[in-house]
Amino acid sequence: MELVHPYPKWLLAIKNATFRTKLIIGIVLLLAVVLLLPFFFQYIQHRDGYRLSDVLLDSLPSANVSIPIFAMIWSAVLLFAIRSLRDPQLLLTYLYGFVFLCICRVITMVVVPLDPPQGLIALTDPLSNYFYGTKDFITKDLFFSGHTATLCLFFYCFQRKTDKIISFIFTIAVGFLVLIQHVHYTIDVVAAPFFTFLCFFMGKKIVNW
Numbered sequence: 750m751e752l753v754h755p756y757p758k759w760l761l762a763i764k765n766a767t768f769r770t771k772l773i774i775g776i777v778l779l780l781a782v783v784l785l786l787p788f789f790f791q792y793i794q795h796r797d798g799y800r801l802s803d804v805l806l807d808s809l810p811s812a813n814v815s816i817p818i819f820a821m822i823w824s825a826v827l828l829f830a831i832r833s834l835r836d837p838q839l840l841l842t843y844l845y846g847f848v849f850l851c852i853c854r855v856i857t858m859v860v861v862p863l864d865p866p867q868g869l870i871a872l873t874d875p876l877s878n879y880f881y882g883t884k885d886f887i888t889k890d891l892f893f894s895g896h897t898a899t900l901c902l903f904f905y906c907f908q909r910k911t912d913k914i915i916s917f918i919f920t921i922a923v924g925f926l927v928l929i930q931h932v933h934y935t936i937d938v939v940a941a942p943f944f945t946f947l948c949f950f951m952g953k954k955i956v957n958w
Contacts, residue, residue, distance in 0.1 A: 762837035798862035811868035846952030897941040
């Protein structure tokens with residue numbers, strides 16, 4: 750009796766030299782970004798910035814909504830992990846898109862130095878804070894919203910209609926909730942989908958090249 754591989758697409762992908770090369774390079778780039786980002790966040794946290802006038806933000810109540818924010822983010826991550834088990838191209842596309850997203854955020858945060866909004870309530874998620882290189886919440890990780898962009902990248906990468914709907918709803922909801930928590934300005938959230946699409950586009954180009 751012939752055994753059927755549980756993940757046939759991955760079996761074929763791993764046999765492909767081009768895919769293996771792209772996967773290894775993508776993982777190396779991601780590790781480099783993860784290792785360097787804590788130093789960058791410490792730099793921007795001690796840098797002077799500008800506080801923006803934000804009419805919408807000023808009209809919203811300030812509340813701690815960390816639990817629903819991270820519940821949606823980690824639910825999307827879990828869904829992505831499940832889908833990636835059967836779709837290596839999905840994993841590769843998100844991998845490169847996320848690397849570009851991190852690089853893009855570094856550039857925009859350097860170009861646009863901001864101080865945190867008034868009424869900010871620190872987001873509570875120990876796992877995420879680990880990547881900042883400190884147990885303390887980084888308050889100047891502002892333009893553009895990384896939480897919104899991460900979910901938006903899932904929306905761009907997913908192929909199934911249901912997955913896209915879920916990730917779209919999560920993106921809108923988290924974008925609104927980070928404003929409620931006053932951890933971002935409105936422009937940070939509004940700009941996120943546009944920068945994310947650019948990063949997704951570049952990541953997709955590399956995967957299809």
